[in-house]
Amino acid sequence: MDTPLEKSPAGPRPAALLGPVEIRQLADELDITPTKKLGQNFVHDPNTVRRIVTAAAVADDDDVVEVGPGLGSLTLALLDTVRSVTAVEIDPRLAGRLPRTVADRAPDHADRLTLILQDALTVTPTDFRAAGAPAPTALVANLPYNVSVPVLLHLLAGFPSITRVLVMVQAEVADRLAAAPGSKIYGVPSVKAAFYGTVRRAGSIGVNVFWPAPKVDSGLVRIDRFPAGSEPWPVTVETRAAVFPLVDAAFAQRRKTLRAALSGHFGCGAAAEQALRSADIDPGLRGEKLGVADFVRLAGVGR
Missing domain, CATH: 3.40.50.150 (Vaccinia Virus protein VP39)
Known part of the structure; x- marks a missing residue:
């Protein structure tokens, strides 16, 4: 057996x-x-x-x-x-x-x-x-x-x-x-x-x-x-607080140009255009054309 x-x-x-x-x-x-x-x-x-x-x-x-x-x-x-x-x-x-x-x-x-x-x-x-x-x-x-x-x-x-x-x-x-x-x-x-x-x-x-x-x-x-230490931009509370309101404003009315959409955020259309141009962004574009890096760059200019 x-x-x-x-x-x-x-x-x-x-x-x-x-x-x-x-x-x-x-x-x-x-x-x-x-x-x-x-x-x-x-x-x-x-x-x-x-x-x-x-x-x-x-x-x-x-x-x-x-x-x-x-x-x-x-x-x-x-x-x-x-x-x-x-x-x-x-x-x-x-x-x-x-x-x-x-x-x-x-x-x-x-x-x-x-x-x-x-x-x-x-x-x-x-x-x-x-x-x-x-x-x-x-x-x-x-x-x-x-x-x-x-x-x-x-x-x-x-x-x-x-x-x-x-x-x-x-x-x-x-x-x-x-x-x-x-x-x-x-x-x-x-x-x-x-x-x-x-x-x-x-x-x-x-x-x-x-x-x-x-x-x-x-x-x-x-x-x-993004791996810590190699982020393409600072993924911090401060950066988020500056970037996310810009994103919300840019898409609040999708058909508006960025100059018009962000006029409230920056105080007026002229100020929005100046900030956009300083960030090397065409004020005639719409929000859907911008990547995160563009919004981060614009936030740095706008503060």
Whole structure:
């Protein structure tokens, strides 16, 4: 009789990811009907969340912040890969259930999860420290669609430790974030995201991987923050405070020339023209023609 081979010690068990049946069961248990107000569309396809984690290129030395974890689909996939996940959730019912879902479906990784019950638009590094969460190195999230850009910009501004971003947003928003100067969809989100790093489209997601299915497709956006010490311009609070109001003014009325659009910012049309010419920018151009470097240069002149 053959002697059974001795088994090698097993590593941590992979998380049991959520499918359509599990998503509906959890929602029924919590008496949750996804709301448009909170931008809730729950991913129920395991392949999609694995794809997001792969596109984010996160590893076992990453501390990830996830906004709007919902029922935990992406959270479970992240916990299989990264050192820690800090989930920021505004819905008390979802926040209350998530640790138990992780304990049930990823018991070997449950200690990697920290939960912060808060609006992501107000969360700060102080809140992370109070929760015992590490400073995040990456943002990976299916962002609530109704506040996706404000949340993204808030976290990039407030958490300089974030070096990489992979977010799922509405396809139209993804296109705008990744748009280049000169295109019709290039605008305020494009400039402000590019202030922090290199922005690109990282894929498309159809409606059938969500419950409920949204009316529009989704897109993945990847942002790689400029490496510290080699930024093309100072990515500081002071620079941002000078540049972003210029960006807002330049795109407030897209059809206006920069001379006209920025007249209020500089006090009058003549002052705006002088500032533009001093920054080597044609006053007859429109805002969509300027890259971030142009706005930074103009901000330096305008202060």
